Amino acid sequence: MRQQLAEWDQAGREQAAIRAAEQHLMQPWPAAEDIGAEARMYLEQAEGIMVEDGAGNRLIDGPAGMWCVNLGHRHEGIARVLYNQAMELSYCSPWYTMSKQAVELSQRLAAHAPGDLNHVFFTTGGSSAVETALRFMQFYNNVLGRPEKKRIVTRGGAYHGSTYLSASMNARPRDGDWMDQARDLVLHLSEPKPAPGLDAAGQRALTARLAQEFRDLIAREGAASIGAFVAEPVQASGGVVIAPEGYLREMRQICAEHDILYISDEVVTAFGRLGHVFASEAVFGIQPDMITFAKGVTAGYFPLGGVMISERLLERIRQSNHPEACFAHGLTYTSHPIGCAVALKVLDLLEAGDLERVRRLEPLFRARLESLRDLPIVKEVRSIGLMACVELATGKSDAASLAIEQKMGKRVDLHCQKLGLLVRPLINMCVISPPFIIDEAVIERMVAILREGILATIADLQAEGELPG
Numbered sequence: 001m002r003q004q005l006a007e008w009d010q011a012g013r014e015q016a017a018i019r020a021a022e023q024h025l026m027q028p029w030p031a032a033e034d035i036g037a038e039a040r041m042y043l044e045q046a047e048g049i050m051v052e053d054g055a056g057n058r059l060i061d062g063p064a065g066m067w068c069v070n071l072g073h074r075h076e077g078i079a080r081v082l083y084n085q086a087m088e089l090s091y092c093s094p095w096y097t098m099s100k101q102a103v104e105l106s107q108r109l110a111a112h113a114p115g116d117l118n119h120v121f122f123t124t125g126g127s128s129a130v131e132t133a134l135r136f137m138q139f140y141n142n143v144l145g146r147p148e149k150k151r152i153v154t155r156g157g158a159y160h161g162s163t164y165l166s167a168s169m170n171a172r173p174r175d176g177d178w179m180d181q182a183r184d185l186v187l188h189l190s191e192p193k194p195a196p197g198l199d200a201a202g203q204r205a206l207t208a209r210l211a212q213e214f215r216d217l218i219a220r221e222g223a224a225s226i227g228a229f230v231a232e233p234v235q236a237s238g239g240v241v242i243a244p245e246g247y248l249r250e251m252r253q254i255c256a257e258h259d260i261l262y263i264s265d266e267v268v269t270a271f272g273r274l275g276h277v278f279a280s281e282a283v284f285g286i287q288p289d290m291i292t293f294a295k296g297v298t299a300g301y302f303p304l305g306g307v308m309i310s311e312r313l314l315e316r317i318r319q320s321n322h323p324e325a326c327f328a329h330g331l332t333y334t335s336h337p338i339g340c341a342v343a344l345k346v347l348d349l350l351e352a353g354d355l356e357r358v359r360r361l362e363p364l365f366r367a368r369l370e371s372l373r374d375l376p377i378v379k380e381v382r383s384i385g386l387m388a389c390v391e392l393a394t395g396k397s398d399a400a401s402l403a404i405e406q407k408m409g410k411r412v413d414l415h416c417q418k419l420g421l422l423v424r425p426l427i428n429m430c431v432i433s434p435p436f437i438i439d440e441a442v443i444e445r446m447v448a449i450l451r452e453g454i455l456a457t458i459a460d461l462q463a464e465g466e467l468p469g
């Protein structure tokens, strides 16, 4: 042990860390060829919107960690709350106690949530929030005496988590290739992705087609077998896919007509990413039956998530013929007082100006990213709030070109890293979702680096003969 620490104290500790990681650290989403034997970028420090790698290079945190470090790194005020809460009440069991912080947070979230979503069940993150919402739907239908109403509708391009039931909703390319999913429980609809540049009439036609697809699915499978529809308001990890105008309202309406619970997965979009605490109603005009959230709720400082649940659903359970039925679901860290205290601080900060700041920066952020459209490999730029995706394509559709496209996001990211920007590469896409504390000058700098990174990738592809010179 002593020897290892000594090694880590030396100037070469990045190398030591890489060796240790390759021997002991299993990373998320590893490829089989280097599972358990892989190192990733080694970070030692971060401040504001910058992270610092092991060699001391400072990079703009383009993805805000994983869409979560929304108020920046090393936030003094949040750090104090963590410390103070740990000293005041570091933990209490949600089985038989409750903290002031959890109660106060539930009250404040209820005031922000749409309609009658006035209850919250706290979890440890996004997957456990989605898992909770789905298990709640199962319990609800069991108590109402319709145990067959359990199947869940998801959409192509969706990402809802990494626990078994939440992961069963994932429908991006390759999500289910090597992993089991509860396929008998899941029904699939198309990805709600408009073609680049689709005009208003085209958007309306697409919405009508996708709504009809849902109606056809219900007619075919039977509403009596379908318990829930789960949808991200904007498909985040699918590549910032913004559904066509009116689509979410249509889907909401269809769910209401068939007593199918609408679960809005706001793990990414809530807590300011779109300029509001919850985006479902404020941005998209819908009142879901449940809203799942995580990530931004603690701005990445503590693992916390939750589900907002409609009073109407709880009342139906309370009024059922099964007063003894138990929602046998809960986590040791449900309602964790430190997480709730941090979330209260984050809400204070969002309400005091950061929500407004996102709304103010949104047009500039979009305009600057859209300026990349003149580059020959930029196929589309999608942007809403402070989240955006630059989709890349070679313009050719032969197998070799498609194989190159699979790695294009990564190639751009590697160039951008050298220039001082972290990008989240996703197959042929680059996702950008910076901390809200970004300003106009850093947006300009970020987009300038992205442009340089894409130009360098074009130059590489030309040198390899993959693109015309």
Ligand code: PLP
Pocket (backbone or CB within 6 Å): 125, 126, 127, 128, 130, 159, 160, 161, 162, 232, 236, 237, 265, 266, 267, 268, 294, 295
């Ligand atoms: N739902 C959505 C929409 C997400 O984007 C994610 C994670 O990226 C999750 C759920 C899972 O959240 P977590 O990784 O906190 O379990």
